[in-house]
Structure formats: structure tokens, C-alpha cells
Amino acid sequence: MRYEISDEPGGPTLVLRDQLTFADRDPFDGVIDKLLARRARRVAIDLTQLDYMDSAGLGMLLTLRDRAERADTEVVLRNPRSEVRELLVLACFDTLFAFEEG
Amino acid sequence: MAGARATRALVVDDERMNREVIVANLRASGYETVTAEDGQQAWEILDRLPDDFDVILLDRRMPRMDGMELLGRLKADERLRHIPVIMQTAYASSDDVVDGIKAGVYYYLQKPLDRMLLLSVVASAVDAHGRFRRLSDDLQKRLSALSLLDSGTFRFRTLDEGNRLAAALARVCPRSQFLAVGLAEMFTNAVEHGNLGITYEEKARLIVEKRLAQEVEARQDAPANRDKVVTVLFERLPGAARFTVRDEGKGFDWRRYMELDTARAFAAHGRGIAMARRLSFDSLEYRDPGNEVTCVVRGEVLSPRGRSAEGDGADRPVAGPAPVRRSTMDEDLKIARTMQAELMPPAALLERVRDSLGARVSGYFETSSDLGGDIWGLEPLDDHRFCLWLADFSGHGVTSAMNTFRLHTLLQNVAERDRPAAFLAAVNARLAGLLPVGQFATMLYGVVDVAARSFVYSGAAAPHPLVVEAGSLRTVIGDGSGLPLGITKAARYVERRLDLAPGAVLFMASDALAESPAEDGDVLGHDGAVELVRKGVAAHRAKADIDALLAPFLATVRRPLRDDLTAICCVVP
Structure with a gap:
């Protein structure tokens, strides 16, 4: 996993690149800390450049959602591509997260 | 695994077919194999290469030298007597089995071989043997003194000292496999x-934060704890x-903490006492307030005189010494792996479904290096329907394997077995908490209905099932989508249907099939x-x-697998 947090007008955006897999669990926890430390009402996770995610990646998104909910922050998933989109659709994550394109 | 070389099995059977089946299964699991056609040939190989084998699979009935005779020779030979022998035979009377066990076989398998059982028994035998080889010298030294001990008090302070003491004490009761x-x-x-x-x-949190060892060390050095010891009588x-x-x-x-209850089976730890109780001790009693526990293990206890009768017991899987904490983890993994393998449907059940419903179901399960969370199963519902399922817990390690174990129990208590969507909703509701x-x-x-020629199913984020018609090769891909189980109590599931033409092949697999890299x-x-x-x-x-179906994939996939692989093939009449 490579990532970057940028503070955009609409709220902080976490840009994820390459892969999100079992091996990223620990670093991802730290990323959640940084993201939620901004105490924004809404955070976006930009998946445009994420090429691959496994089921552990789904679990990490769920952990993010849970912690964000407790911090009163909404999580939006932006622009999932190809395989990542397929996995999110397979797991019906549209019922758990807001999605946006663009 | 023993030493640096690959784990090697000697397969002794006079029938070529049998040898090939065993060899194929063992090689798929990463073992090297050498074959012999009878006891005589096996003896010549072993006599020449006594250090080359970690396990022997031995047919009982063979020309020239049969299995029992070879076994006798092995057990009489100091170089070979410690190699575990798994004996198989088509017609095992209980007397035969008793004879074999008395003569020192590690396990008795009945033909036709149940693949999962074969692999789990071989893995367990190889593990036991590996430990034996690594530690036998060291242990012999401790044993010589401990076997003379009638009663004694030990004191230790650190985890490391405790583990070493456990390994040493476990040796006085050679029959208790998990005593260490x-x-x-x-x-x-x-x-x-x-x-x-x-x-x-706190421990659960420390494990999650990976700070347990650090915290233990820090507390151990605190002035208040520095002089505290554990006393073992x-x-x-x-x-x-x-x-x-x-x-x-x-x-x-x-x-x-005395029983494996459902809530804790899903926790990061806290199963230790219940597992120890179930596997190691015949009784385990705490005395209030809970800082004193008495464990009893029955069976032959090595005594100063008893050691001369070692031929009967010493070649059995001896208590696994646990010289460092890591070994306890390995033991946990091993126990969980065996338990998980045993959850898969037995061959007899598959035969029953074939005979009564005409559907030929076969499954493949291969566990990953650090244990995943796969499980599959089936169950006849009536004279024309059976249900079929495949589940995969996220994560790795003992926790996910234990989860499959609990799921197995939970599935048996869910009604609505013929209504897939309601069934998944019920399982989900139980897991969610x-x-x-x-x-x-x-x-x-899903439910396979051989009369209605349909597979009616529901998915919870499962890889899509698919049906291939045997004649036309027309392929229909189903839809396994749905919310994963256990995330939110309110999840609802959708029922879908695939048609099953005569001779159609229904296939489903865990995501490891699509995601495991080849060499x-x-x-x-x-x-x-x-x-x-x-x-x-x-x-x-x-x-x-x-x-x-899987052969081309299994031939090239990189091992050990990163995740459990499970796949099911069902051919309808």
C-alpha cells in the first residue's frame, strides 16, 4: 500500500495506491489515526489508483467505517476501478458506504 | 518439518494404483516421496538410507515381506524405530488394528483412503517426528534425571523458564500428546x-497491538514483581x-475460562485453558481465588522401572516439547489445522449423496501456511435435495481456524436449511454479535434439487458459482454477491437460481483459486x-x-498457499 492524505475543500482525502492486502493491516491502522485526527465531518477514500484489494482490505475499510462512525465522520469511497470495484460490488459495500465518481 | 531438507515419505504398497494415489496427495501437500513395492524393497531402502525419511506409509498385506513384518524390523532397529509408521489396509478387523497399535504404528488408516484424513495424519506424524529429532538428545539428558523423580517442587520466574520446564515435565507421561x-x-x-x-x-489488547512480549518483560522487571515466582509441585x-x-x-x-464458549472462540485469545483441558489433561481444577490449579494426566507414567518397557510407548507421538513460546504457537496451529481438516465432509457422506441422490460431489481443501478460515459441507435434505455450502473467514491463523470450528457447530443449529436467503440471514444474525x-x-x-434440476442459492460476498453443461460446454456464471456475514445484524440476502441440465457440473471455490499466484x-x-x-x-x-478440474492449477500454484483453498465440484445425474 502507498497512500497520501490531501486536505481538499470538501474534506480530507485519502488516496490509496497499488494494493490493499492482509500485509497492510498495521500501517492502515496508523493511516486511520491520521485521517480521523483531522476531525472532519466527511472523509473521502480515493481508490482511483488502487489496483488490487483482497478480503482483508474489505475488513480494513470496515474498521475505518466503524471508527469514523464513532468520530461522527462520514466515509465516502471514490472511483473504485476494475477488480477493486468488482470486489466492492460482490460484498455489497454500496449498502455500507457512500460512493462517488469523479 | 525435519531439518533443512524437504519432508520425505516412504510409500510402501504392492498395488501401483494405491501408490500413485498416495504419492499424488502427498506431493500436492509439498512432501517428497519414495515408493517401494513390498516390505523387502522398503527394508532395503531404509537400511541404506536410515536418516532419509520422516514418515512411512505402509500397506499391511503385501507379498514377500508384509507390513507387520517390516514394522517389527523397524521397531527393533535403533536407527529406524522413531520414524512414525502409518499403516493402511482394506480389511481391518479390530484385532488387526490392536495388533498394529501394539506393534507401534502411529495411526491406522482404512482403505479406501480418505484424503483429508490421510493428509492430517501424515502432517501430525511428521510434526511429531520433527520435534523428536530436534530435541531427543537434549531431552534424553533431562529425562534421565526426571524419570527418577517421585515428587518434586520447581520454581520459575520467566515464560522461557516455564516453557522449558513444561517440555521437561511432559516427558514423564509419554502418552499424553499435548501435555507440553x-x-x-x-x-x-x-x-x-x-x-x-x-x-x-489487557492481554487481548496487547496481542492486537503486538506489545505483549514487551509488556511482560517490563512488568517482570518492576520492583514489585521481580521476586515473584511460580511454584510447580x-x-x-x-x-x-x-x-x-x-x-x-x-x-x-x-x-x-473452563469451556470453549462461542463468544470467546472468536476472541484473540483466552482459549488456552479450555484447549489445555480438552487436549492435555484428564482433569483440571482451580482453587479459589484462582491462583492455584491442579492438573492430572492419567495413563502410563514413565517411572524408573517403567523405562525398560519403553518399546510399547516411546515410539508413539511423545509429548511435544515446547522450548520457546513459538512452539506453543506452532502446537496451537497444528491442533487447529487438524481440527479444521476434520470438519470437511467425510467420504462416506459424499458416497451417501451419490447413492441416494445420484449427484457426484467432490471437494478439495488445502490449508495455507499460516491457516485460513475455509470450510465446506453438504447435507441431504430429502430424497431429491441436498444443501451445499462453502464459507471463508477473513484473516489468518488460529483465530480464523477456530472461527470455522464454531461456524461448523453454529450451522448445525440453524433451521431454514432449504431456504438459502433465510439461512444466510440467520447465520449472519448470530455472527454479527x-x-x-x-x-x-x-x-x-445453496440447495441442489435433482428433481427440479436447479441450484437455488444465496451469496454473502462469495466468488460466483458456475455451471458448465457437460455436452455443450455452455457456461453460466452465477452471482455470489451479498453483504459478508457478521458485519451488520440487519443484512438481507437474495435468492438466485442456476439451472442444472443432465450431466451439468456445478463448481464453486474460495477466492484463493482466482488469487493465488503460480510459480x-x-x-x-x-x-x-x-x-x-x-x-x-x-x-x-x-x-x-x-x-x-484443479489439476492444472495445483501443478503450478506457488506453495505454501497464501490462503486456504477450497473448491467443490458437483456433477448432477
């Missing part, structure tokens, strides 16, 4: 929860050994997985089974 693990678990509790006052909740009783473990802590609510955030299971559950780094992907099945059906038609 059980003792190590008790000793660990006495140090961590007793003397150092780490609560179960060992007593030899007639036909039993008793261990009394006492720490200097305040005690704990031990009653909560139990699984920690971020953990879940994916599952495909060259390529992965099949979802399209590749569909293509694999299609090609397999094209080549084998109605004779297709899971081994045939």
Missing part, C-alpha cells in the same frame, strides 16, 4: 495473569501424574478460474471431479 502445550499454557497463565497481573482484556501417583501450579497473584474468575469489527465471513449456501507469479483471476473449469469439463465431461 497444556503445561506451557498453565505456566504462561501463572506468569502473565498471576504474577504480572495482566488481565485477559509434581507428584507421581499410581497410573497418573499430578501437577499443582501456584502463582503469587490475586487469582481470577477461572470459571469463565460475535465477530470483532473488520472480521467477517463470506459464504455461498511464475501469474494469478488466474476470475476469468482464468472460469476457463480452468471449462477446460476441465471439456476434457473429462461427466467424469469430471474436483481433482481433475
Whole structure:
């Protein structure tokens, strides 16, 4: 996993690149800390450049959602591509997260 | 695994077919194999290369030298007597089995071989042998003194000392396979929860934060704890050994930890006591307030005189020494792996479904290096329907394997077995309260109806099932989508249907099939997985089974697998 947090007008955006897999669990926890430390009402996770995610990646998104909910922050998933989109659709994550394109 | 070389099995059978089946299965699991056609040839190989084998699979009935005769020779030979022997035979009377066990076989398998059982028994034999080789010298030195011990008191302070003591004490009871693990678990509790006052909740958090070892060390050095010790009283009783473990802590609510209950099976730890109790000890009693526990193990206890009768017991899987904490983890993994393998449907059930419903179901399960969370199963519902499922817990390690174990139990208590969507909703509702955030299971559950020629199913984020018609090779890909199980109580599931023409092949697999890299780094992907099945059906038609379909994949996939692989093939009449 490579990532970057940028503070955009609409709220902080976490840009994820390459892969999100079992091996990223620990670093991802730290990323959640940084993201939620901004105490924004809404955070976006930009998946445009994420090429691959496994089921552990789904679990990490769920952990993010849970912690964000407790911090009163909404999580939006932006622009999932190809395989990542397929996995999110397979797991019906549209019922758990807001999605946006663009 | 023994030493640096690959684990090697000697397969002795006079029938070529049998040898090939065993060799294929063992090689798929990463073992090297050498074959012999009878006892005489096997003896010549072993006599020449006594250090080359970790396990022997021995047919009982063979020309020239039969299995029992070879076994006798092995056990009489100092160089070879420690190699575990798994004996198989087509017609095992109970007398035969008793003879074999008395003569020192590690396990007795009945033909036709149940693949899962074969692999789990071989793995367990190889593990036992590996430990034996690594530690036999060291242990012999300790044994010589300990076997003279009638009763004694030991004191230790650190986890490391506790583990070493557990390994040494376990040797006085050679029949108790998991005694070292059980003792190590008790000793660990006495140090961590007793003397150092780490609560179960704290330990769970420390494990998650990967700070347990650090915290234990820090507390151990604190002035208040520096002089605290754990005292172990060992007593030899007639036909039993008793261990009394006492720490200097305040005690704990031990009653909560005596059974493997559903809630805790999903927690990061806290199964140790229940597992130790189930596997290692014949009885285990805490004394209030909980800082003293007495464990009893029955059976032949090595005594100063008893050691001369070693031929009967010493070649059996001896107590696994646990010289460092890591070994306890390995033991846990091993136990969990065996338990998980045993959850898969037995061959007899598959035969019953074939005979009564005409559907030929075959499954493949291969566990990953550090254990995943796969499970599959089936169950006849009436004279024309059976249900079929495949589930995959997220994560790795003992926790996910234990999750499959609990799911197996849970599935048996869910009604609505013929209504897939309601069934998944019910399973989901039960899991939702139990699984920690971020953990879940994916599952495909469906009902095969051979009269209505349909597979009605529901998915919870499972890889899509697919049907290939054996004649036309027409392929229909289903839809496994749905919320993963255990995330939110309110989840609802959708029922879908696939038609099953005569001779159609229904296929489903865990995501490891699409995602496991081959030796060259390529992965099949979802399209590749569909293509694999299609090609397999094209080549084998109605004779297709899971081994045939997966063969090209299994031949090239990189091992050990990163995740559990499970796949099911069902050919309808």
C-alpha cells in the first residue's frame, strides 16, 4: 500500500495506491489515526489508483467505517476501478458506504 | 518439518494404483516421496538410507515381506524405530488394528483412503517426528534425571523458564500428546495473569497491538514483581501424574475460562485453558481465588522401572516439547489445522449423496501456511435435495481456524436449511454479535434439487458459482454477491437460481483459486478460474471431479498457499 492524505475543500482525502492486502493491516491502522485526527465531518477514500484489494482490505475499510462512525465522520469511497470495484460490488459495500465518481 | 531438507515419505504398497494415489496427495501437500513395492524393497531402502525419511506409509498385506513384518524390523532397529509408521489396509478387523497399535504404528488408516484424513495424519506424524529429532538428545539428558523423580517442587520466574520446564515435565507421561502445550499454557497463565497481573482484556489488547512480549518483560522487571515466582509441585501417583501450579497473584474468575464458549472462540485469545483441558489433561481444577490449579494426566507414567518397557510407548507421538513460546504457537496451529481438516465432509457422506441422490460431489481443501478460515459441507435434505455450502473467514491463523470450528457447530443449529436467503440471514444474525469489527465471513449456501434440476442459492460476498453443461460446454456464471456475514445484524440476502441440465457440473471455490499466484507469479483471476473449469469439463465431461478440474492449477500454484483453498465440484445425474 502507498497512500497520501490531501486536505481538499470538501474534506480530507485519502488516496490509496497499488494494493490493499492482509500485509497492510498495521500501517492502515496508523493511516486511520491520521485521517480521523483531522476531525472532519466527511472523509473521502480515493481508490482511483488502487489496483488490487483482497478480503482483508474489505475488513480494513470496515474498521475505518466503524471508527469514523464513532468520530461522527462520514466515509465516502471514490472511483473504485476494475477488480477493486468488482470486489466492492460482490460484498455489497454500496449498502455500507457512500460512493462517488469523479 | 525435519531439518533443512524437504519432508520425505516412504510409500510402501504392492498395488501401483494405491501408490500413485498416495504419492499424488502427498506431493500436492509439498512432501517428497519414495515408493517401494513390498516390505523387502522398503527394508532395503531404509537400511541404506536410515536418516532419509520422516514418515512411512505402509500397506499391511503385501507379498514377500508384509507390513507387520517390516514394522517389527523397524521397531527393533535403533536407527529406524522413531520414524512414525502409518499403516493402511482394506480389511481391518479390530484385532488387526490392536495388533498394529501394539506393534507401534502411529495411526491406522482404512482403505479406501480418505484424503483429508490421510493428509492430517501424515502432517501430525511428521510434526511429531520433527520435534523428536530436534530435541531427543537434549531431552534424553533431562529425562534421565526426571524419570527418577517421585515428587518434586520447581520454581520459575520467566515464560522461557516455564516453557522449558513444561517440555521437561511432559516427558514423564509419554502418552499424553499435548501435555507440553497444556503445561506451557498453565505456566504462561501463572506468569502473565498471576504474577504480572495482566488481565485477559489487557492481554487481548496487547496481542492486537503486538506489545505483549514487551509488556511482560517490563512488568517482570518492576520492583514489585521481580521476586515473584511460580511454584510447580509434581507428584507421581499410581497410573497418573499430578501437577499443582501456584502463582503469587490475586487469582481470577477461572470459571469463565473452563469451556470453549462461542463468544470467546472468536476472541484473540483466552482459549488456552479450555484447549489445555480438552487436549492435555484428564482433569483440571482451580482453587479459589484462582491462583492455584491442579492438573492430572492419567495413563502410563514413565517411572524408573517403567523405562525398560519403553518399546510399547516411546515410539508413539511423545509429548511435544515446547522450548520457546513459538512452539506453543506452532502446537496451537497444528491442533487447529487438524481440527479444521476434520470438519470437511467425510467420504462416506459424499458416497451417501451419490447413492441416494445420484449427484457426484467432490471437494478439495488445502490449508495455507499460516491457516485460513475455509470450510465446506453438504447435507441431504430429502430424497431429491441436498444443501451445499462453502464459507471463508477473513484473516489468518488460529483465530480464523477456530472461527470455522464454531461456524461448523453454529450451522448445525440453524433451521431454514432449504431456504438459502433465510439461512444466510440467520447465520449472519448470530455472527454479527460475535465477530470483532473488520472480521467477517463470506459464504455461498445453496440447495441442489435433482428433481427440479436447479441450484437455488444465496451469496454473502462469495466468488460466483458456475455451471458448465457437460455436452455443450455452455457456461453460466452465477452471482455470489451479498453483504459478508457478521458485519451488520440487519443484512438481507437474495435468492438466485442456476439451472442444472443432465450431466451439468456445478463448481464453486474460495477466492484463493482466482488469487493465488503460480510459480511464475501469474494469478488466474476470475476469468482464468472460469476457463480452468471449462477446460476441465471439456476434457473429462461427466467424469469430471474436483481433482481433475484443479489439476492444472495445483501443478503450478506457488506453495505454501497464501490462503486456504477450497473448491467443490458437483456433477448432477
